[in-house]
Every structure is written in C-alpha cells, then in structure tokens.
Amino acid sequence: MIADNIKKIQEELPDHVTLVAVTKYHSIEETQAVMDAGVFDLGESKVQDFLKKYEVLGNEPRWHFIGHLQKNKVKYLIGKTFLIHSVDSLKLLDVIDKESKKKEVVTSVLLQLNLAREESKSGFLEEEIKDVLTVIPKYQNIKVQGLMGMGPLSQNNDKIRNIFVELKKIYDRIKEESLSTIIQMDYLSMGMTDDYRIAIDEGSNMIRIGRKIFSS
Ligand SMILES: *Cc1c(COP(=O)(O)O)cnc(C)c1O
Numbered sequence: 001m002i003a004d005n006i007k008k009i010q011e012e013l014p015d016h017v018t019l020v021a022v023t024k025y026h027s028i029e030e031t032q033a034v035m036d037a038g039v040f041d042l043g044e045s046k047v048q049d050f051l052k053k054y055e056v057l058g059n060e061p062r063w064h065f066i067g068h069l070q071k072n073k074v075k076y077l078i079g080k081t082f083l084i085h086s087v088d089s090l091k092l093l094d095v096i097d098k099e100s101k102k103k104e105v106v107t108s109v110l111l112q113l114n115l116a117r118e119e120s121k122s123g124f125l126e127e128e129i130k131d132v133l134t135v136i137p138k139y140q141n142i143k144v145q146g147l148m149g150m151g152p153l154s155q156n157n158d159k160i161r162n163i164f165v166e167l168k169k170i171y172d173r174i175k176e177e178s179l180s181t182i183i184q185m186d187y188l189s190m191g192m193t194d195d196y197r198i199a200i201d202e203g204s205n206m207i208r209i210g211r212k213i214f215s216s
Helices: 002-011 029-037 047-057 071-077 092-103 126-138 156-175 196-201
Strands: 018-022 041-043 061-066 082-085 107-113 142-149 183-190 206-209
Touching: 002 018, 002 029, 029 047, 041 047, 047 061, 047 092, 071 092, 082 196, 082 206, 092 107, 092 126, 092 142, 107 126, 126 156, 126 183, 142 156, 156 183, 156 196, 156 206, 196 206
Parallel strands: 018 041, 018 206, 041 061, 061 082, 082 107, 107 142, 142 183, 183 206
Antiparallel strands: none
16 A cells, blocks of 8 residues: 555655655654655654654664754764654754764755644744744754645645745745855655645645555
8 A cells, every 4th residue: 555655755855855754653664665665755743653653664764854853862863863843842953953063974855844834733833934044054964955834734726836936036045145065955845644645736846745645
C-alpha cells in the first residue's frame, strides 16, 4: 500500500517539487518501506522518535525535522538533519547556532511563518520577518534555506490558497532582496495531505505528506 500511495503522489508531482514523506507516528518497518519505494526525504516531528529511527537508519535518508522544537532538545538534532523546517523564534536560532558551533557544522533551516495567525500554530508573524532577517547574518553556523508554512485549518480552499499566495510572495521578495549568502531561498515548504495540490499551484517546491502515504 505504501509503495502504491507514493507512486500515485509522485505521478502528479512536477519535477521541481520534492516529496518529504512524513513518517511521524509510523514504525521503523513502515519507514523502511517508504525508503524501499524510493523516497529518502523523511519528516519527523518529535526528537525522541527521530532519534530512535536515526539509530537504525542513520544518514541514509535525508532527515527533515518539521515539529515544534524545544530549545533544550536542539543538541540532539544537530549534525543529523538535512533541514529543520520549524524554526519559529530568535531564541531557537540562537541555540541552533551555538550547538552547531560546538559540533563545527552549519545547520540548514527554514523559517516557519504563521501567516494565518492561528494560535494553535507556531511560527513568525508577518511583521516579525524583517527583524529576523536583519539578525540572521550574525549566525555563522546557520544557513537559512527558505520558508515553511501551513495552510489554515479551514474547509475553504480560497482561504487556504490565499495563505499560500502570501507565503510565496514573501519568499520571492526575500529571494530578490537578499544579498547575504547566509540567506538563500531554495525551499518553499508548503502543502500537506489535504492541501498539497493548492500549494503546488501556488509555487511550493517541497511538500510534506503523511496520511496519504500511509492510508490503506
Ligand atoms: C504531520 C505533519 C505533516 C503531514 O501531515 P498530513 O496531513 O498527514 O499529510 C506535515 N507538516 C507538518 C508540520 C506536520 O506536523
């Protein structure tokens, strides 16, 4: 089932869109089945669950951390992730930089934005972005590679689309204005099982799919 589901998703993906299989909640065996189906970008949202899988699967997949990250857990992730999608505060950036220095690595991150201003979600608000971009050049061990966002909890596709359109606008603006090599807009991570088609329409180049891969 997993392989069939992945094949169906991949058939409709344009070449420039990377599929991140969200393996959170799923066993190592199921995660291995995802890799056997040819997907090596895997998303996890809890540090402890990630570490258990990392122990077994190591660096063969590219690990994407997509969940809310507590500062005291950053040290367990550093050096093991391909991309941390969920950077949502300056304090978290501080800690990621500090821990990356200790391990002498540069950590790639996305800034998570909360454009729908939903209290249940974390992420920078639109008016905070400018200040965040100003301080980023001081972090020598962080590379900002793009933005992550979620569609609002809504049945209204127009509302969802509007948020994705806004996110893409901000992404493009930063891409144009950024002169720093520390900020390089490579990835616009938006789109999940219920809204990835809208996200791709509106310019996403990285989707994070969980349920659709594991449904029977
Ligand atoms: C769980 C999760 C996903 C995957 O969601 P599905 O609806 O199962 O596709 C994507 N992104 C984040 C941040 C998540 O927490």
